[in-house]
Structure formats: C-alpha cells, structure tokens
Amino acid sequence: MTTTATTPPVQAMDAAAPIPRRRQRRGIRRFEPLIWVGPTILLIGFVVLWPIVTMIRTAFLKISPYGLTEGAAGWSNFTNLFAQPQLGQILLNTIVWVVAVVVITMLVSLGLAQLFNLRFPGRKLTRWALIAPWAASVLMTGIVFKWMLTEGSGLLLIIGHALGLVPDITHSSPLGAAATSMPWMIAVAVFVSVPFSTYAILAGLTGIPGDIYEAASVDGASRWRAYRTITLPLLRPAIVVASLINIMNVFNSFPIIWVMTQGGPNNSTATTTVFMYLLKGSDIGQSAALSIINFVIVIVLAGLFLKVSGWKTEEN
C-alpha cells in the first residue's frame, strides 16, 4: 500500500482534479467527450432511465392480470393501492426493518471496527473471515439461516437447546409467526450488513493519527472520553456514508425476507419492496404505483446523501 498505484481511491480522487486543456472546444474536439463518455451515458439511459419512464407510464395505465393494456387509469392505481387494508402494516414493517437493521448494524460495526483495529495475532485471518457474508449471495445466506432454523433439526435450534434457550426443538418454528420471524430476519440482515460497515469504519479509523490519542492521554482523558470526543467526531464522515449506503440497501432488500417468510404469514412480515413484488403477480398497475413510491423514497434518500457529502458545493 505504499506505491502510488495503490493509493486509497478516495485520496486519489482529489488528485484527479481536472486540468483544463488548451485544445478544448475547438471544432470537432468539442464532441470528443462524447466519444469517451458516450457509451456510459447510453448504458445508463437504456438500463436506468428507460425503466423509470416505463414505470411511471405503467402506474397510470390500466393493465389486466394477463398483461393486456386496457387504457388510461388516471390515479386509480394509487387510490386502489392506498385502499389496500394491509398497507399500514407494511409501511410500519418497512420502518421497523430499516431502522432496526441499520441502527444495530452501525452499533455492532463501531464495536467490531474498534476491536479489529487493535493489534493481535491472527488479525489478517480474522479480518478475512469477516468478509464471507459480504461476498456471498444474500439469498444463499438467507437460505442457510432458514435451514438452521428448521423445526426439529435446525442447527441454531440445537445450539439454543444446548444453551437452555430453546426448551423443545421439535415444536419450535421461529419463522412461523411474525413476532419471532421478524427479529430473526433483522438479525440475518445485520449479519450481512456488518462486514461492509465495519470495513468502512476501519477505513475511517486508519485515517486518525495516533498522536492525537497520546496528546489526549497526556491531558488525562479517559479512554471512553477520548473515544467520545476524538474518535467519534473524526469518524463522522465514515459513519454517515456507511449509514446511508446501508439505509439504501436495507430498504431495497428483498432476498432475506423472500426466502425466510415470503412476507408471510399474511403479509405480516412484508416490506414495501416485498409487497411490490407480490403485487406484480396480481395487479401490475398497483405494483408500479408502489414502485414509484419506493423510487421517490430512494431519490429523497439519495438527495440527502448528496447534500450530506457536499456534492452541491463542488465545482462552482
């Protein structure tokens, strides 16, 4: 990590500040950027912008369950969606899901990052182990957890039984009711979110010079006080960015809930993303309407993201 080629990208981004070129904006050269950047813009246009337009159109169309367009629908897809009796429960689930997963993930990651930042034998190996849930497919992780909670033989139930937490493994099915399945799904989502967050905070910790702490301990500050008044404020950018990325991912998360409960029983564990998918099977117009609402939420979050990270003040 000492050569220029492996400089951490974030720092290198500043070095990449544009240098004006003499020959710019003369004749054919004016179109030169399009040759280099054009393919990216085309791909974004086709893959990202096109479906946004289609989604908005679909939300205002009346489409039969067989996929036939039956004319304009006005706002009826939205009013029908809001009339869904379960929508309140689903919105509540979504808030609980996002807030619980992100808050727990960040707290766990703050602690873990602090530990992984210490020096101990096997640090490299243990850090590698941490990436497993990050690299693996979330779907497959969800399936393994579902398997480990199988009534009668699940490994987590066996372990719980050995620890005296589960009295009878043959009559214990944690995924059968929302009261127990929701906490389990939150736990799995935390499990797959912690590695990225821990690494992001570790990257932040790396940037804090050790002398600050020596100065603090000379001044007689306790460790906890040093952490609160020095570490946490300096980690703020890393925490903000990691939290927002997590919020985005968790809000859009689908596989964990899908494999563990499919949003059931009776939509009691569905979030808006899962409900949108379920609606696609019965009423694609309403599904598109919910898709738009989800999309607006994501755009608001993205705007927040840009604002917090200071994009607006750049290059003016």
Next chain:
Amino acid sequence: MTGLTLTEVQTVPDARRRQRRGAGRPTWKTVLLSAVMFLIAFVFVFPYLEMVLTSFRTDKTLLEPTVFPTQWSFQAYTTFFQTALVGNLGISLLIAAGSTIVVFLVATPAAYFAARHSFRGRTAFLILVLVTQMVQPASMLIGIYEQYRALAGLDTVWALILVNAGFNMAFAVWILTAYFGSIPRELEEAAQVQGCSRIGAIWRVTLPLAGPGVVTALIFTFIAAWNEFLTALTLVSTQSKQPLTVAINGFLGAYDTDWQHLFAASAIATVPVIVLFAFIEGKVVGGLTAGSIK
C-alpha cells in the same frame, strides 16, 4: 514520523506501545483478545460451514438433530453434474462474465476521460453515475419488467447482462477514475514521444499501471452479477434459463426440497466468490464510498 509504516498508523496507541515494550512476547491480554476475535470470525463463517456440512449429508441423516452428519457422503457433488442446476450455473457464468466485459468496455474510457480532462458536463456526468449507484433495480422493478417485456427480453441472458452492467458500472467508474488520476500523464506522453499512438499509450502504459484498480472493478462486477437475484427472478421464469440464484430459490418451493443438492450448488457458487473477494477486500470500501465522499 517518517519511520512509521502504514500498519503502525492503523493501530491505536496502547496497542502500539505494547508492541514496543515487548515485541514477540504476547501478553495474556493479547492472547485473550485474539481468542475473542477468532470466535467473532467463526460466527461470520459459521453459516457457510453449515452450508458445506449439510451438502455432505445423506437423505437419511438430513434431518438428524446433530451438529455433524453421522454419515458423510459426497454424493451431492458427484450427482450435481447430472442435475439441471449445471445449466443454471452456466447461465450465471454467462451473465456475470458478460456484465464484467460490458462494464470494462464502457467504464474504462469514461473513467479515463473523467480523470484526465475537465469538460462541460463533467460534474453532471459524475452525479448521473452516482445516482445509478444509489438507485437499485429493486426500486424500479416494474419498469424493468415492462421494458424487457416490450423488447422481448424476458427469459434472455442479454437483458440480465445489461441490467447488471448498468447498475454496477458506477463502482468501476469511481475506482478507475481514482487509479487513472494517480498515474502521472507524463508517462503517457513519454510513450507517445516514442511513437505510441494515444490509444496505444493508454493501452500499454496507463491501463497496466492501473492494474489493481481494473482487477478490483472486474471482480466486484463479476461477484455482484453472480449474486444478483431479484431482477433475474422477475425477468426469467423458464427454469432452464434461470441463473443459479433463481434456480436455487425454485428448489425451496418444491414439495420435497432436495437440500443436499441445494447446498452443494450453494457451496459451489459461494466458496469461490468468497476467495475471489478476499483479493479485492482492501479496495472495495473505497469504490463504494468514493462517489459520496468526493
């Protein structure tokens, strides 16, 4: 401070002091810490170990309430290649490789140009890229479905290649912009003086120097496309055309779930990816957060 290596800077001061006091003589505190950390590490790999362990079970021992199978069998692996899942594995490979190639072809010139030149709309372009990183297919799923339905892209590999490439390209743009920006342009100019064309100079000088960044971008894209589930679930309904994730999900609904094969397939799909990810581990956070930190 010049004598400090990067690893020393990374550690908190009391650990550093301890190291200075007695290098090589671990105190009981470090041993305890190490034990705790290995326990934590174990928790994070534990589900994947269980995945592999289950794939070694037999029909008879599948539902036994034991930690280790009482009878070990490699049958799930030997018969895996006779199941339809092999075809699904091939489709996953096609989608992941295809997306990686598309991202490389599209993101490299854009990142190079954004790193080297200021041009009108550069900020707008970078914000557009950042937005694609933040919105995920899940938030516009119905639009994606309707788009590819209209374009006859349902049940096709090309649709999934494009979707995965489009939504994962941002990472490659960030990381490559950073690497290209860190390579002095004088090197390219020197190559041009010696008779290289501009493209030739980029191909022979800049791109190899940006090697670690290129590899990181490619591996990241490959893994993201390999693991993708929701879009594939939405766009592909014919079983023989599904990537492995969707096919495995289909297993779950079956009346009598074939868990050994399911977990053998999962293990085959998961273990290489974890190993691959270990190579780029140190650079991924930078690529995921670069756009937002700028």
